Amino acid sequence: MGHQIDDPTLDRVAQLAQLSVPGQDREAVKTALNDVLTLVNGLQSLDTSGVEPMAHPLSIQQPLRSDQVTESDHSGAIPHFAPSHADHYFLVPRVIE
Amino acid sequence: MSIEFDSIQTLREALDGKAISATELTKHFLSRIDQLDPSLNSYITVEHERALSTAAAIDKKLMAGERATLLGIPIAEKDIFCTEGVRTTAGSKMLAEYRPPFDSTATANLAAAGVIRLGKCNLDEFAMGSSNENSYFGAVKNPWNQERVPGGSSGGSAAAVAGGLCVAATGTDTGGSIRQPSAFCGLTGIKPTYGRVSRWGMIAFASSLDQAGPMARSAADAALLLEAMAGPDEKDSSCLTVSVDPYSTLIRQPLEGMRIGIVRSLLAEGLSESIAEAFEDCRKGLEKLGATFVEIELMHHHHSVGAYYVIAPAEASANLARYDGVRFGYRCEDPADLQDLYLRSRNEGFGDEVKRRILVGTFALSAGYYDAYYKQAQRVRRLIQGDFLQAFDQVDMILTPTTPTTAFSLGENTEDPVAMYLQDIYTISANLAGLPAISFPAGMSLGLPIGLQLVGPHLKEATLLSCVHQFQQVTDWHHQHPRNWA
Numbered sequence: 001m002g003h004q005i006d007d008p009t010l011d012r013v014a015q016l017a018q019l020s021v022p023g024q025d026r027e028a029v030k031t032a033l034n035d036v037l038t039l040v041n042g043l044q045s046l047d048t049s050g051v052e053p054m055a056h057p058l059s060i061q062q063p064l065r066s067d068q069v070t071e072s073d074h075s076g077a078i079p080h081f082a083p084s085h086a087d088h089y090f091l092v093p094r095v096i097e
Numbered sequence: 098m099s100i101e102f103d104s105i106q107t108l109r110e111a112l113d114g115k116a117i118s119a120t121e122l123t124k125h126f127l128s129r130i131d132q133l134d135p136s137l138n139s140y141i142t143v144e145h146e147r148a149l150s151t152a153a154a155i156d157k158k159l160m161a162g163e164r165a166t167l168l169g170i171p172i173a174e175k176d177i178f179c180t181e182g183v184r185t186t187a188g189s190k191m192l193a194e195y196r197p198p199f200d201s202t203a204t205a206n207l208a209a210a211g212v213i214r215l216g217k218c219n220l221d222e223f224a225m226g227s228s229n230e231n232s233y234f235g236a237v238k239n240p241w242n243q244e245r246v247p248g249g250s251s252g253g254s255a256a257a258v259a260g261g262l263c264v265a266a267t268g269t270d271t272g273g274s275i276r277q278p279s280a281f282c283g284l285t286g287i288k289p290t291y292g293r294v295s296r297w298g299m300i301a302f303a304s305s306l307d308q309a310g311p312m313a314r315s316a317a318d319a320a321l322l323l324e325a326m327a328g329p330d331e332k333d334s335s336c337l338t339v340s341v342d343p344y345s346t347l348i349r350q351p352l353e354g355m356r357i358g359i360v361r362s363l364l365a366e367g368l369s370e371s372i373a374e375a376f377e378d379c380r381k382g383l384e385k386l387g388a389t390f391v392e393i394e395l396m397h398h399h400h401s402v403g404a405y406y407v408i409a410p411a412e413a414s415a416n417l418a419r420y421d422g423v424r425f426g427y428r429c430e431d432p433a434d435l436q437d438l439y440l441r442s443r444n445e446g447f448g449d450e451v452k453r454r455i456l457v458g459t460f461a462l463s464a465g466y467y468d469a470y471y472k473q474a475q476r477v478r479r480l481i482q483g484d485f486l487q488a489f490d491q492v493d494m495i496l497t498p499t500t501p502t503t504a505f506s507l508g509e510n511t512e513d514p515v516a517m518y519l520q521d522i523y524t525i526s527a528n529l530a531g532l533p534a535i536s537f538p539a540g541m542s543l544g545l546p547i548g549l550q551l552v553g554p555h556l557k558e559a560t561l562l563s564c565v566h567q568f569q570q571v572t573d574w575h576h577q578h579p580r581n582w583a
Contacts, residue, residue: 003466010456017414017459018421018439019452029453035515036457040403043473046480053475054482056305056335057291057531058555063338065331077198083428090423093434 003041005033101129101261102578105170105318108264112159112169119159119169123152123213126171130215130262136243139256141176141186141234143216151213158211166321166345168211173263175254176217177224178204178309179298187300188222188232188250191426191446201298202330203267203309210325215263219253222448223417224274224302226250227520230511231450238507239282240579241545245504248278254312255282259579265313265322269299271306272405273499273524276536279312280499280548283538285319285565285575286312290555291531292337294323295330303412304335306405306528315575316537316565320344323558339556347559348566353387355564357551358492360395363523369502375540375547376498379568383496386567393488393495397480401526404481406518407461407474408529413451414458420446453514482530489554494561497523499536499548527552535561538574546574 005013010030014021021029079085084092100108100122111117127145134140148171155169179185179197186192200208208214221231229237229252237252239245240260247256251268255278258266268275270288279286287310294309301307311322324344330336359380364373380390422428422442429445432438447455461470488495501522510517527534533553540547553561569575 003469005460009460013456013460013463016463017455018418018443019447019455020440020444021456029456032453032514033456033460035513036406036453036518037460039515039518040407040470040474043400043403043407043477044469046397046400046473046477048473048476048480051476051479053472054479055475057482057529058335058337062334070331074198078424081195081198081425083422083426092423093432093438095435 003037005030005037100125102314104315105167105264105321108170109166113164119152119155119213120149122169123148123171123215126215126263133260134262136238137240137256137260138235138237139219139253139260139262140173140216141188141219141253142184144183144214147183148213148215155211155213165211167207167325169213170211170264171213171215172207173215173218173254173257173266174204175220175251175267175269177220177269177300178267179300180204180217183217185217185300186234187224188220188234189447189451190233191420193233193427195426197298199298202295202332203299203326206328207267207325218251218257218266221250221252222451223300223413224250224269224271225413225450225454227273227277227517228505228510229253230507231448233448236507239504241282241504244506245545246281246507248281248504250274251312252278255279255284258282258284258312258314261578265311265318267309267326268312269307269309270528271302271409272528273521275310275312276499276524276534276548276550277520279536281504281546283546283574283577284312284314285316285535285537286310287319287323287535287558287561288527288533289323289327289558290337290533292335293327293533293556293558295333295336297330297332301416303409304416305412306409308528315569316348316562317345320348320562320566342559344559344562348563350563351387352383352564352567355388355494356492357383357388357390358393358488358495359390360393360398360495360497363398363497367501368498371503371540371542372498372501372547376496376549379539379549380496382568382571383564386571391492393491395484395488395526397477397484398526400477401481401529402518402522404474404477404529405525406457407470408478410454410458411461411471412458414455414462417451417455422446450514478529481526485526485530485532485552494551494553494557494564497550497552499523499550503542503545503547523550531555533558533561535565537565537568539572540574541577
């Protein structure tokens with residue numbers, strides 16, 4: 001099984017990723033992505049039936065910490081990291097007319 | 098004064114014996130950076146004032162008789178570790194002006210141990226790359242030969258240590274980003290077991306693979322730094338809760354009786370002749386020290402690059418979704434509407450390689466492809482880990498090359514992402530399996546360092562460090578420095 005990225009797939013993926021691929025770059029991007037897919041398509045030949053997918057390298061239980069407040073409230077400082085803010089709010093272009 | 102290539106132990110004795118002050122030592126490195134780094138580009142930010150004020154405070158402590166192994170040792174940090182009030186760029190335009198409100202745990206641990214931070218080192222954008230050519234802040238050059246890359250993604254850290262612009266540096270390793278640049282620059286660099294060093298405050302690339310570690314001149318130096326960096330951390334739930342071994346003591350363990358695995362198939366096609374020869378010399382050297390060699394197989398190893406280039410981009414595409422131009426980081430000029438703000442901020446803020454990996458990862462996670470790519474890669478990941486666990490029934494560690502070649506030329510692989518990805522063929526599997534792995538210098542070819550790698554069972558960092566330390570007692574590859582360098 002060897003999937004290839006065609007124009008409609010590229011558009012759909014770019015939209016999901018919130019990226020755009022300008023016209024002059026499309027062919028180069030498609031070629032690069034398809035080269036990567038060719039590299040990873042080798043995985044498809046492997047019989048993995050009965051193998052549990054491994055999401056994490058260590059099969060340890062997530063430790064829980066005690067339910068205690070360890071830090072003070074930074075909500076006043078956080079908006080200052082934003083490119084545009086007012087009071088406690090992040091500012092973006094108007095969304096609701 | 099020629100102390101820039103001294104070991105931590107030598108500097109420790111000089112500082113404690115008052116042969117030099119922390120301020121003098123810091124000034125020495127800062128002046129070397131000012132003078133020499135314009136040709137390497139290994140630092141993104143040099144912290145002159147902060148380093149000197151830390152040094153002054155440490156001199157007072159030293160005068161008062163305070164002693165600690167890393168007290169007053171000048172190091173550099175990869176610019177992916179958050180540093181309070183000091184810009185932390187991850188090599189990206191997206192974070193070019195980001196000043197975090199906190200220190201990463203690794204940074205805080207090192208500061209508590211008394212190191213002096215000289216600055217923040219260049220890297221491939223968001224740690225994605227094997228040559229340090231993907232940085233918004235420009236490519237880094239290898240001090241051994243400035244027409245060559247230092248490796249990546251921790252290329253700035255490697256070049257700075259190799260060039261004598263700091264004593265040691267921190268790195269991060271998602272698929273080889275500590276070990277490959279260590280190999281290219283003649284350093285000893287260890288990627289610990291996944292979860293050994295906290296990831297808190299380390300800007301995320303692929304969260305199930307990322308791990309921080311030291312890049313140093315020797316196993317002895319790396320052991321001291323890892324001891325300080327590692328340890329449990331309540332702020333990172335994936336951080337291991339077991340206590341840290343005393344690596345700097347355990348490195349004195351003899352090699353006698355150690356069984357080391359060799360994988361023949363990894364020594365065949367694609368490996369440069371000079372590295373194959375260095376491998377054989379190293380094997381003989383370790384045998385003389387009492388190790389025995391056992392041939393083993395890692396059946397699924399050849400699938401590791403494929404599995405990695407599904408899993409790492411998939412995790413990256415999720416991690417990098419946070420950069421939307423709204424809450425922090427770069428925002429485009431005059432967005433027409435919210436959608437335009439998202440799209441242009443991301444398009445203008447990310448470089449080509451980062452965008453390529455986000456697109457691959459988004460594809461692998463998208464409806465209709467998830468099972469075929471992402472789930473299949475996770476299954477292969479388990480098979481790869483299983484091979485290692487089985488091998489460690491027979492051997493204490495496995496010796497492999499770190500890279501197929503020595504440092505390649507700037508621009509050599511930039512047009513071919515897949516050729517660049519294959520650079521990591523020997524290093525990726527340790528990340529997939531979560532295992533500790535160390536690269537150490539074991540030869541030279543045409544004036545460029547050769548690195549070899551040892552991979553060990555989970556939490557056996559001390560075994561790897563002691564093996565390399567014993568090797569470094571009878572070899573001098575780690576004492577060699579760039580000749581045409583100041």
